[in-house]
Amino acid sequence: MHRIAVLALPGVVPFELGIAARIFGRALTSDDEPLYDVITCSVDGAPVQTSDDYSITVQHDASVLATVDTVVIPPSHMLQEIVDADGLIADAVLRALKEVRPGTRLLAICTGAFVLAAAGLLDGRPVATHWAEAELLQELFPAVRVDPVVLFIDDGDILTSAGVAAGIDLCLHVIRRDHGSAVANSVARLCVVPPRRDGGQAQYVLRPIPPAQDGGTAATRAWAAEQVGRPLSLTQMAEHARMSVRTFTRRFRAETGVSPATWLTMQRLDYARQLLEETDLTVDQVADRAGLGTGTTLRLQLRENHGVSPTAYRRAFRN
Template identity: 65%
Template sequence: MHRVAVLALHGVVPFELGIAGRVLGAARDARGRPLYTVTTCSVDGGAVQAEADYELAVHHDASVLGEADTVIVPPSHRLGTIREHGLLPDDLRAALAGVRPGTRMVAICNGAFVLGAAGLLDHRPATTHWREADLLQRLFPAARVDPDVLFVDDGDLLTSAGVAAGIDLCLHLVRRDHGSEVANEVARSCVVPPWRDGGQAQFIRRPVPRSAESGTAPTRAWVLERLAEPLSLADMARHAGVSVRTFTRRFRAEVGTSPGQWLVRQRVERALHLLETTDWPVDLVADRAGFGTGASLRQHLNAVVGITPQAYRRTFRGRRGPVPATV
């Protein structure tokens, strides 16, 4: 079982503190057994003053960090010398020194400042809440801060923007560790969307359409039912009953990416699901995902996840066998 330690600091934001326990704690294998243990700790094992008007009783000290496979640092509104000078307090520095080499480090929102002060962001891509990104870059100039994305996965170092992006990141961890079927089941349990691309825009200036406009959600649902069919931007605009220009503008305002980029990613997700859960040949997977040919699927899969269909299938077949699917 994968051991996760969540480090609660004074000023912790309760919502983000609870994300790991709720999302990772909902992940189950085929027999219903939990796939993660999630333990919350503080630096000294004592109560933590939350960002809200209450304290949180924490029953573990930082020694659990040394036993964890993944350490998660949620955001805090009381980072003090970390935000001011990029320096860790002595007690927090000592606590993080106990983390084993190779442990996966994860930060939600401004938890990235803690990882930066620990020297973990140097020469690594990272993100945080868009309001905090400039400060993060100034304090840690060796980091490669991207203020525009929901989360960044750099192998053993993962960072996200705030609030809902923390949910996206934890779902991504489940998907990366155990595949899309488990992640989708977790999303259903938590009643959240199963996937948002980490590269999706953080800050959407007009996320809710004006009352005089109709949204693109019905068209997106229509597309998801027809991924295997050849679909053009004109087809989507026609379904929405607007011009291509208007549809593109509304789509980007609501989703944070272009219709074409969104469509490719949905098809990639469909292909990954079929590679995990069926024995279909790659050409058939490509056809059912809307890519037409195996060569097209290989090209898109390599661009999005950096791996071939065969390699992806071998990786996930090592974790569980295929589930029969109807051709």
Template identity: 80%
Template sequence: MSAPPHRVAVLALPGVVPFELAIPSRIFGGAVTAEDQKLYEVVTCTIDGQPVRTAEDYSITVQHDASVLATADTVVIPPTRLLHDIVNTDGLLDDDVLRALKHLRPSTRLLAICTGAFVLAAAGLLDGRPAATHWAEAEEFQQLFPAVQVDPMVLYIDDGDVMTSAGVAAGIDLCLHVIRQDHGSAVASSVARACVVPPRRDGGQAQYVRRPIPPGQDGGTAATRAWAAEQLGRPLSLVELAAHARMSVRTFTRRFRAETGVSPGTWLAMQRLDYARQLLEDTDLTVDQIADRTGLGSGTNLRQQLRETAGVSPTTYRRTFRTSEPRTSMQG
């Protein structure tokens, strides 16, 4: 008998933003096995089980109250436009919401989309942890919750059992990341294709923060990133990347970080490791062969990096996320 699907509960607070509210159902609901069995069951609740007014001109009716949180493996908190009615200026959480969150089990994985992170922080669930939220709200977030390590530039942060994201579409990125962690890149990519979104976006929020562009600097690094992604099997120096972009190293580095939120070196390392995961899932190549093909150098380096990021060895990762028909080689 197959295991029951992982249960995801979404808490719709008064003033909930409809787009973000729908993200977990759409993304997790699209994840299925090769036999078309759902991998997640998504349920939506309000504090008292009654209809709740959204941020738009309509209300939603749900089938559950907050007691369903006690049955969930993962709980998602979407943002609300009535945030300041729920979290006051002293960073204290509304009593009704606090009582609702008491249904959470200690083992429950928590996800907050956008300003949903304020709710988790006000409940004391982010103290001492790194967290993301919408870049426009990051300063207020940090002032209200100095015990939280706020990063205003990333799309999402995975801190194990607690994950937070930036605004709107970053919630999609976070949910796809969770599927990738739970079931591998193939399942996450299948969901992304069905939703017509990229399986993984480059960089962070830096590219979306409103700032003036200096005169004469309207060129970007996207073309060079696309080119570099096809060259992962060989060393790529910063000088070579800058030359491809037809920029000085200093200008290229500045523009690259502004567009992606990370340095060229960090971005390359992420791309190499993602490619290595794909090869572990889809091929029978040895660890050393994969390390060579992805530009990671040695099997030892691949093992170390995968253990640091995923907490497992390449053998365990391959066994967990192996696709049904591995190939012996791939173009790349």
């Protein structure tokens, strides 16, 4: 069983603190056995004051970090006590991170990236964080390659995300990477969250969202997601939403950060990946069923977005 430790630092945000246990804790085998064991620790094992008006009690100190496979760093609203104005990390936190074994996977949610950056673990790496903190992160740590727009970044053994819901997206992505789309989608259904938002999708950065009474594109997105296997035009999507093409395109981009065409391709590619994982259909059959047309198109899209061929992707997940 893959073991995960969540490091609760002073001022930890309760919602993000609970994401790992909630999401990874719902990942089960076909026999309903847990795939992950999630524990929570603090630097010294003592209770931790959260960002709200209560503290939490943990069962472990930082020594447990030497025994796990993945470490999660949630954000803190007392970040200035962990990383000072010069980008220097508190000695106690640095000692705690030194417990982590080489090769352990690291996940930072929101401003958790500041902690890893201050420990010198993000130099030269692409990093995501909350858009409102991206400029400060780049200023404090110029060697870090901050992307202020994306929801999350998978850089192999270190993964970082924007805030709140993006932390859920990141954990679902990790489950998908570890165990495939079927397990990740099952977790998403149990937790009543979208099964997948691509890491490259834009954060909602100071973009006005249309008022609910004026309608939105969510219902049309849900409808379109069920139609990925057949031709679907922008005009048809706009008609379903009862909007002009121009209004639909503008609102769609405001709500998702991408164009309708890009979003639809992402849904089709996601479905194609699921078919590659779960069926023995040929590449051409998968492409046709996912609405991508030909195997050539699927190969191009999969290589462009994930850097692998359909055959290599299938082999990796089947193994």
